[in-house]
Amino acid sequence: MSKNLLNKVWDLHTVDQLSTGQDQLFIGLHLIHEVTSPQAFQMLEERGLQVLYPERTLATVDHIVPTADQSRPFDDPLAEEMMRALEENTRKHGITFYHLGTEHQGIVHIVGPELGATQPGMTIACGDSHTSTHGAFGSIAFGIGTSQIRDVLATQCMAVTRPKVRRVQVDGPLGPGVYAKDIILRIIADLGVKGGIGYAYEFGGSTIDALSMEGRMTICNMSIEGGARVGYVNPDATTYDYIRGREYAPKDAAFDRAVEYWRSIASASDAEYDDRYDLDATTLEPMVTWGINPGQAIGVSQTMPRLDSLPDSLRGVAKSAYEHMGFAEAAPIEGTPIDVAFIGSCTNARLSDLREAARVVVGRSVASGVRAFVVPGSKQVARQAEAEGLPQVFERAGFQWRGAGCSMCLAMNPDKLNGREICASSSNRNFIGRQGSPTGRTLLMSPAMVAAAALNGRVTDVRSITPASAA
């Protein structure tokens, strides 16, 4: 038996054991954004500390940026103040900042990989729970709070306990209309929203091997929704090909040496794990959430659970979910009317997501009364989509095409649900109030499924929509 990736990378990055017994772990890449960093910089100032490795931190803006009109100053004075704080802090500490108006602004978890800054065998931290996304490259990536951002800025390290590792083995080909999003929603539904506490999830198997980097990112992104702070995929040729030629990628001979290192940290076939879970991907269908956490998900052809069929530990939250959603036990999810369709977020706003959604909407129209919009995950994604004519496909169908940002995933910018609106959303959380209205309702699904829901004004099995001939 040999060491798995997590343990290899962990050992290489362990600086020391602290008096508490926690490990002092070196962080190879630190990503920051406007919402969770200002207080950390303030704490540094109060303590007279500097940023130890400013070249290992990259900044961008995503959470609060408006996606309709991005001109400054923002209408929202609080958002404007946060922008100014990040401008000032990055300038003062010599941190590279991919600001609005630059070619690499966007959602931090889309920008890092796109720049080639996210690499295998690295430790990565960011003040955002979806930092697990970067694990798709075979890095160990943690979402952290602001006090830990302070630690990373001041010391390039964090105090942390090594997690156990669960191998999540997914095998078999995916059926048509079934995507990475459906895999991870199934895993969370099976293992539970707290099943991953104390674990890192290593995703592998023939299904994962066959996924693009974008699909792998979708899966690792939502590890945290299953309670696993860290999720990763072993690096392989798909990973190396993705990184090659990007801005921060090693070049020429250095790239070959990098691949050697990247290979060396991957789990071997005899690697040891603390636990294992198997999923047969051929059984999957498009998934939709019906409740108030991402584990409350079913296949589109299924009916919502009866309360009396659920174990005690799930019944209380399911009851709250029915109260909030206004759905009936045992009702089908398919056909549920929607008011808003949102394609975006660090989970599903990459080029392949937009392409798949565009394939569904091309030559068709958004149902009347449905507010539909596409928020590309980054400026680069927007540029690539434009080169392929995707904005026109969406706009002709009645979608709004917006600027890059987090947008209605968490509604810190002007994009929000109103009242009890129901949103078909390609994002990651269906928590009560998540999309900006305390009474708003969220149905999580893949971008293609959101597109199908937008066209019909109700939850629709995307497999029932015959692709129109390309426009």
Place this chain on the structure above:
Amino acid sequence: MVKQGEEVRVVSGTAVVVRGNEIDTDRIIPARYLKVVTFDGLGEFAFRDVRFAQDGSELDHPFNRPEHQGASVLIVNKNFGCGSSREHAPQALLRWGIHAIVGESFAEIFAGNCNALGVPAVRVSESDVERLMSIVESDPSMTVAVDVERREVRAGDLRVSASIADEIRESLVTGVWDSTAALLANRERIAETASNLPYMSGFCA
């Protein structure tokens, strides 16, 4: 608020019960209150959308009840603090007055954030949580003691055992829960570790 370097051995005071599993950090503090550059003043936004209706009128929530004003111990159920990594959540609770949390289980990032603030988040069994909740709900004036050092929670005659990871307990009772100084003390070893990582030199070495 606990001060940097302060030893956290026992937190005691009156308690407040918030029932329910999977109470996420969006529920603890909705995202619209994250538009701040300081954590000061977040206390009033703790549980905002379940404490107040959209028209501003007060709803029935334990944090609004007069008998729980001044409470310093929060008692919860499973997977408390799941979701977003926002430290604003424990900051809002702390600034409302919560200095210790007792629950069946906690989401990992939330628990780490609590620890970084010197707020113990200790786990007790489902049946013990229920006992503690019932005691506090029937007698809100009851003092609840969260004893980190002895790994127990006491309320009147009741004494239940509590779990807390060894490292976290150690960091609290020795006052090094704020880890910056300890991490920085290893400066030379940080540089040594960094120099051994091939990517730090761009794979040029």
